[in-house]
Amino acid sequence: MAKSIKQLFNRRSFLGLAGLSTSSFVMPTFLNGNKGDISLPVAQEPTPDYQTLREGEAYFDTNKMVISAYKSMRYYKKKELSYHYDQIRIYRMECPDFKFGIDYSEYFRTLDHKKAALIFQGKMEPSLDNKFRYEDKAIKLGTVYCYWIGSALGVPEGPLPVKARDPEIWWPxxxxxxxxxxxxxxxxxxxxxxxxxxxxxxxxxxxxxxxxxxxxxxxxxxxxxxxxxxxxxxxxxxxxxxxxxxxxxxxxxxxxxxxxxxxxxxxxxxxxxxxxxxxxxxxxxxxxxxxxxxxxxxxxxxxxxxxxxxxxxxxxxxxxxxxxxxxxxxxxxxxxxxxxxxxxxxxxxxxxxxxxxxxxxxxxxxxxxxxxxxxxxxxxxxxxxxxxxxxxxxxxxxxxxxxxxxxxxxxxxxxxxxxxxxxxxxxxxxxxxxxxxxxxxxxxxxxxxxxxxx
Ligand SMILES: [Zn+2]
Missing domain, CATH: 3.40.630.10 (Zn peptidases)
Known part of the structure; x- marks a missing residue:
């Protein structure tokens, strides 16, 4: 009886240790290739080429474009990194040579925000502390645009392609x-x-x-x-x-x-x-x-x-x-x-x-x-x-x-x-x-x- 309790105890210890070592001990040591170093990986502050916004979206609504994105999960609620969101930038490019029926999503993939116009830069209050939303009313019906939304330092989220379609011709x-x-x-x-x-x-x-x-x-x-x-x-x-x-x-x-x-x-x-x-x-x-x-x-x-x-x-x-x-x-x-x-x-x-x-x-x-x-x-x-x-x-x-x-x-x-x-x-x-x-x-x-x- 005493023996089986001891076996049970050892088995539980083993399982606990196994759980710990798989997630935080064995893997980092193995990956580092340095058996003496068992320190856990820490979240590094991303460099300026990190994309600090996510889930970007642009859509047309009757007479305006709505462009929005969320803070990246890595930055969301991290006060010490909030300086990244002191300024929000919106870029826009017109795409007059986009050809309907010939061009599809691939047309937009290689477009670069560095060649687009910066149409907004400034402080923007996020809703629920994490969603930024911008409205562009200076648009022409029938025009294809491409937008990017960026934080102060990070690479902008985009391209976000969207066409201003006449709601008298395309009924919502x-x-x-x-x-x-x-x-x-x-x-x-x-x-x-x-x-x-x-x-x-x-x-x-x-x-x-x-x-x-x-x-x-x-x-x-x-x-x-x-x-x-x-x-x-x-x-x-x-x-x-x-x-x-x-x-x-x-x-x-x-x-x-x-x-x-x-x-x-x-x-x-x-x-x-x-x-x-x-x-x-x-x-x-x-x-x-x-x-x-x-x-x-x-x-x-x-x-x-x-x-x-x-x-x-x-x-x-x-x-x-x-x-x-x-x-x-x-x-x-x-x-x-x-x-x-x-x-x-x-x-x-x-x-x-x-x-x-x-x-x-x-x-x-x-x-x-x-x-x-x-x-x-x-x-x-x-x-x-x-x-x-x-x-x-x-x-x-x-x-x-x-x-x-x-x-x-x-x-x-x-x-x-x-x-x-x-x-x-x-x-x-x-x-x-x-x-x-x-x-x-x-x-x-x-x-x-x-x-x-x-
Ligand atoms: Zn058909």
């Missing part, structure tokens, strides 16, 4: 919500606003039903974050309600103005380069359960590659946004679905439909009939000369719509006019261009609605 999430709610208040008998799910980041996904007709058409916006949607769809709905209430008594429009608002909001708030996927980095338009297992390689991306801009997801309908769209379409059973794509809030007249749809002549006939009606309504082309492009891939919404609902569905892509396409695809959409396409889609959708009622 709040604007979309507000305009939907205003329509409901103004036309209570004709408008319902509903939540049909939550996004990956738990934002409410909003839908509208406009009209009293049992038959309906469906509009979906911004499945791809940097493309078109809410600005066209809500304009169309507002103007139908103002000018065609009689039409809406016979046929309805159901709409999801912004199907991927998590990432669209990042684009709105200034991410300079094109964003496509949802917050899980899944391409919603490759995530539908329609030939989902077939690997597609459009644009030089493979849909089974999680790094790719067209990643289909870990499994079919894995994404909240996909599930919400599917349930919405199944419950409303629209006659036809239009999904707005292309770029920078503009979708043109090019109509893309499922390549699988070509297997059914009656499906192609019905699809072509809707396309012709839309084109005739837009009235800027002879519909007989245009062709629907049957190319939408596995996992896309149009392919799912064909296979699951037997409903014609179109991704609305590039404008026919080369100058307009060049403008939107380089993210230079202005208010006049947006207005032109809002009006064009209003005429097209009105024509489609009329064709259904008569």
């Amino acid at each position: 999430y709040e604007t979309v919500q507000k305009r939907a709610d205003e329509l409901q208040k103004k036309f209570p008998a004709l408008v319902q606003v509903n939540q049909i799910g939550v996004t990956t980041n738990k934002r409410p996904l909003v839908s509208l039903k406009v009209g009293q007709g049992k038959r309906c058409i469906a509009l979906v916006g911004a499945v791809h974050a940097g493309e078109a949607g809410p600005e066209i769809i809500l304009y169309v709905l507002e103007n139908l309600l103002e000018n065609h209430p009689d039409l809406l008594k016979k046929v309805s429009v159901v709409a999801i103005p912004s199907a991927n608002p998590d990432m669209r909001e990042r684009q709105v708030k200034g991410n300079p380069w094109y964003l496509r996927r949802n917050a899980n980095l899944v391409d919603i338009n490759r995530n539908f359960p329609a030939n989902w297992g077939d690997v597609e390689t459009t644009y030089g991306y493979s849909t089974d590659d999680p790094q790719s801009n067209t990643y289909r997801g870990a499994f079919a309908e894995s994404e909240n946004e996909t599930v919400a769209i599917m349930q919405f379409m199944k419950s409303h059973k629209p006659e036809v679905i239009f999904s707005y794509h292309c770029l920078a809030s503009i979708a043109g007249q090019t109509l893309a439909a499922s390549k699988d749809g070509l297997q059914s002549k009656s499906f192609v006939d019905r699809s072509n009939a809707y396309a012709n009606t839309l084109w005739q309504g837009m009235a800027n082309r002879d519909a007989a000369q245009e062709k629907v492009l049957y190319l939408c891939t596995a996992g896309s919404m149009p392919t799912w719509s064909y296979k699951e609902l037997n409903t014609p569905a179109f991704d609305i892509e590039a404008p026919f006019e080369a100058a307009d396409l060049a403008q939107c695809k380089t993210d230079q959409t202005d208010r006049a261009l947006l207005k032109k396409y809002q009006e064009m889609h209003l005429r097209g959708i009105t024509a489609v609605l009329k064709s259904i009622t008569f």
